[in-house]
Structures are given as structure tokens and as C-alpha cells.
Amino acid sequence: MADIFEKLLKNAGPLGQHRERAHGYFAFPKLEGEIGSRMKFRGKDMIVWSLNNYLGLANHPEIRKTDAEAAAAFGLASPMGARMMSGNTDQHEQLESELAAFVFKQDAILMNFGYQGIMSTIDAICGRHDVIVYDAESHACIIDGLRLHPGHRYVFKHNDLEDFEKQMQRATALIEKQKAGGILVITEGVFGMAGDQGKLKEIAALKGKYDFRLLVDDAHGFGTLGKTGAGAGEAQGCQDAIDLYFSTFAKSMASIGAFLAGDKAIIDFIRYNIRSQIFAKSLPMPLVIGNLKRLEMLRTMPELKEKLWSNALKLQAGLKERGFDIGKTDTPVTPVYMIGGVEEATAMVMDLRENYKIFCSIVIYPVIPKGHIIYRLIPTASHTDADIQETLIAFTETKAKLDAGAYKVEAIPDMAEKK
Numbered sequence: 192m193a194d195i196f197e198k199l200l201k202n203a204g205p206l207g208q209h210r211e212r213a214h215g216y217f218a219f220p221k222l223e224g225e226i227g228s229r230m231k232f233r234g235k236d237m238i239v240w241s242l243n244n245y246l247g248l249a250n251h252p253e254i255r256k257t258d259a260e261a262a263a264a265f266g267l268a269s270p271m272g273a274r275m276m277s278g279n280t281d282q283h284e285q286l287e288s289e290l291a292a293f294v295f296k297q298d299a300i301l302m303n304f305g306y307q308g309i310m311s312t313i314d315a316i317c318g319r320h321d322v323i324v325y326d327a328e329s330h331a332c333i334i335d336g337l338r339l340h341p342g343h344r345y346v347f348k349h350n351d352l353e354d355f356e357k358q359m360q361r362a363t364a365l366i367e368k369q370k371a372g373g374i375l376v377i378t379e380g381v382f383g384m385a386g387d388q389g390k391l392k393e394i395a396a397l398k399g400k401y402d403f404r405l406l407v408d409d410a411h412g413f414g415t416l417g418k419t420g421a422g423a424g425e426a427q428g429c430q431d432a433i434d435l436y437f438s439t440f441a442k443s444m445a446s447i448g449a450f451l452a453g454d455k456a457i458i459d460f461i462r463y464n465i466r467s468q469i470f471a472k473s474l475p476m477p478l479v480i481g482n483l484k485r486l487e488m489l490r491t492m493p494e495l496k497e498k499l500w501s502n503a504l505k506l507q508a509g510l511k512e513r514g515f516d517i518g519k520t521d522t523p524v525t526p527v528y529m530i531g532g533v534e535e536a537t538a539m540v541m542d543l544r545e546n547y548k549i550f551c552s553i554v555i556y557p558v559i560p561k562g563h564i565i566y567r568l569i570p571t572a573s574h575t576d577a578d579i580q581e582t583l584i585a586f587t588e589t590k591a592k593l594d595a596g597a598y599k600v601e602a603i604p605d606m607a608e609k610k
């Protein structure tokens with residue numbers, strides 16, 4: 192019999208194979224200092240474009256004060272136990288009702304993490320006769336939720352309504368044949384890599400033609416889209432058609448935790464059946480109080496969202512004017528598409544970091560097809576005009592070098608942190 196660990200030592204996985212050269216630089220880098228548009232990386236000041244701190248709340252003085260006071264008052268232990276057993280509080284319930292009101296739903300349930308929350312939601316509501324129809328570019332947490340589903344699933348090509356209808360017809364036919372089950376459609380408000388919004392309005396319009404319930408993961412839309420910040424559904428005028436609205440606190444709220452909102456009876460069912468919450472300790476009180484404060488700021492400080500958008504539009508317009516391909520984003524998420532191999536991509540990122548002091552994330556194969564590179568920039572309300580201008584210059588100069596073949600290196604250089 193093989194040692195179960197043996198294969199792990201032979202094959203570190205598609206990203207793990209770069210560990211020896213990349214750890215601490217391309218992977219698991221350490222950004223230091225106050226969270227903001229300028230932070231330190233390996234001792235150097237950088238303009239940072241890789242944090243989902245959309246509204247700049249991470250380091251807002253009022254937020255820092257509230258977080259510190261709540262931590263001093265309650266510590267991290269309180270409340271002890273799972274919500275259902277001993278870990279419920281008035282503040283947890285207050286946060287749930289304020290979140291529900293903010294996204295125009297009857298009720299909401301808190302989750303400790305969005306990733307587990309989505310997986311466990313799918314598990315709680317779908318039985319073996321139910322069919323899930325989902326977008327091909329869904330986030331890993333949705334894909335992992337599907338793994339828990341004992342019934343059928345059909346994937347539709349990303350944001351492709353023709354294919355969506357085809358899959359809905361297959362799902363409907365299967366349910367008619369089974370004479371049991373229903374359909375859950377899952378998509379996202381904003382796709383975090385390309386920055387395009389899910390076609391929620393168009394999918395919602397098909398509710399008359401097909402019978403289904405709609406679950407939307409709006410991790411990047413919550414707080415950034417819509418008149419009041421209620422997200423992609425509000426922006427597209429179809430919030431009512433979203434049966435289950437999900438978001439994490441990890442992005443515009445710059446915190447930890449997540450929530451799911453919908454009709455009271457359904458949320459109540461989930462509250463009593465969501466295994467990742469029933470069998471896990473309650474969200475600590477400082478996070479609940481901190482999240483109440485963040486939500487209040489989302490409600491009362493629209494200028495944060497306006498600043499985010501003004502920065503995003505300046506950055507995107509500047510990139511487009513300089514001939515960069517930023518794809519089909521219609522949100523602050525700003526991908527810059529380029530052609531090149533993994534080695535070239537890493538050499539360019541090093542030049543950006545070492546010589547231009549620009550820190551952004553790169554996405555390479557196997558996340559996207561071979562030969563393509565995406566530089567992913569996340570503008571926030573904290574960025575300044577100077578940040579944007581310096582970045583545009585850096586991108587123009589490094590793109591010229593990329594096109595001239597200056598980054599053609601044999602292998603990924605060894606940039607791993609040496610201890």
C-alpha cells in the first residue's frame with residue numbers, strides 16, 4: 192500500500208510547483224504597514240492594486256476605533272459556542288436585520304466565512320432530485336458547493352444566455368422525467384477576474400419561461416454597485432428576482448464574515464439546516480460590532496462609493512487611452528490582458544515591483560489559458576490621482592518592454608524568501 196503522502200511529495204500541484212522560486216514573492220507575498228494604496232513590500236514602498244478594500248474602510252479611523260473598542264470590550268472569545276447552542280446575541284440578530292434591510296430582503300443569516308457559507312447553503316437547500324444550473328466561471332466556493340450536491344448539475348457558458356436556455360431546457364426535461372425536484376440557478380453579481388457583471392436581469396426575465404430559484408454571489412458588487420450600494424441586482428433593477436442574495440464582508444466591508452439574505456421562511460429554514468454554521472462557533476463579537484459600523488458607513492457615506500468609481504473610471508480610461516485591453520469590465524475590477532508566457536509574466540511583474548514600485552496581482556496558466564497574462568488591478572477609494580498616473584506610466588513602459596521581448600527569460604527567477 193502506498194503512503195498517502197507519497198504523491199504529494201512528487202507533485203506539488205499546478206501552483207505549488209513554483210513554490211521554491213516564488214514563495215514570498217509571487218505567491219504568499221507579505222504586504223506590510225497600514226492598509227492603503229501605499230504599503231511596504233520587502234522593505235520598499237509600493238503602490239498597491241491588489242486589495243479588495245474597495246471603499247477604503249480597512250484603515251478608516253472610525254472603523255479602527257470601533258474595532259479596537261469592541262475587541263477591548265469583548266475579546267475574541269465572546270460569544271462562546273455555535274449560534275444555535277449558546278453563541279447567539281442581540282448584536283448578531285441586529286446585524287442580520289440591518290443587512291436584510293440594506294439589500295431589500297426580509298431576513299438574513301450571518302456566516303463566519305463566505306466560502307463555507309455558499310458551500311453549505313447549496314448543501315442545505317438542494318436534495319438529490321434537485322438540479323443546479325450554474326455559470327462556467329463561478330467562484331471556487333460555488334464549485335465546491337456543487338461537489339456536495341448529490342443530484343444533477345448543468346453548466347452554462349459564461350454569461351451566455353443562449354447556452355443558459357439550453358441548460359435550462361435540459362434541467363427542466365430531467366425534472367419532468369423524474370417527477371420530482373426543482374431548479375436552482377447560481378451565478379455571480381460580478382465576476383472577480385474579468386470584472387463583468389452577471390447577466391442577472393436577463394436571467395431574471397426568464398423566470399416566466401422556466402421554473403427556477405436564483406442564488407447570486409455578489410461578493411464584489413455589495414457596497415460597490417447600485418444606487419444605495421445594495422449590489423449588482425440593484426444596479427440592474429432586478430433585486431426582487433434574486434431569491435437568495437449572498438455577499439462576503441471580505442471586500443467592500445474590509446472585514447471577515449458573510450451573509451445570505453432572502454424571504455424570511457427560507458432564511459429560517461437555512462438557519463436551522465446550514466451545517467457550516469450549526470456546527471461551528473459563532474462570529475466573534477468584535478467582528479459583529481465592526482461589521483455593524485461598516486454597514487452604517489456604507490449607508491451613510493455614499494461619497495466612498497463615488498470616490499471608488501471616480502478612481503476606477505480614471506484608471507480604466509487611462510489604460511484604454513494607452514491602448515491596453517481591459518476586456519469587458521463594467522465594475523471597478525480592472526483586468527489588463529496581455530500576451531505572454533508564465534516566465535515573461537513573472538519577469539514583468541518583477542520589473543513592475545522592483546523598478547516601478549507597482550504591486551499588482553498576476554493571473555497565469557492554469558487559471559487562464561496558456562500564453563495569456565492578466566494583471567488584475569483593484570482600484571479603491573483610497574487611491575490618489577498620483578497613484579493612478581504613476582501606474583499608467585509604469586504600465587506603458589513595461590508593456591513596451593514586453594512587446595520588444597525584453598522579458599523573455601528562460602525560467603522563473605528565484606525570488607523566494609530566504610530565511
Ligand SMILES: Cc1ncc(COP(=O)(O)O)c(C=O)c1O
Nearest residue numbers: 304305306330410439441448449
Ligand atoms: C465571488 C466570491 N465568493 C465567495 C468568496 C469567499 O468569501 P470569504 O472570503 O468570506 O470566504 C470570495 C472571496 O472572498 C469571492 O470572491
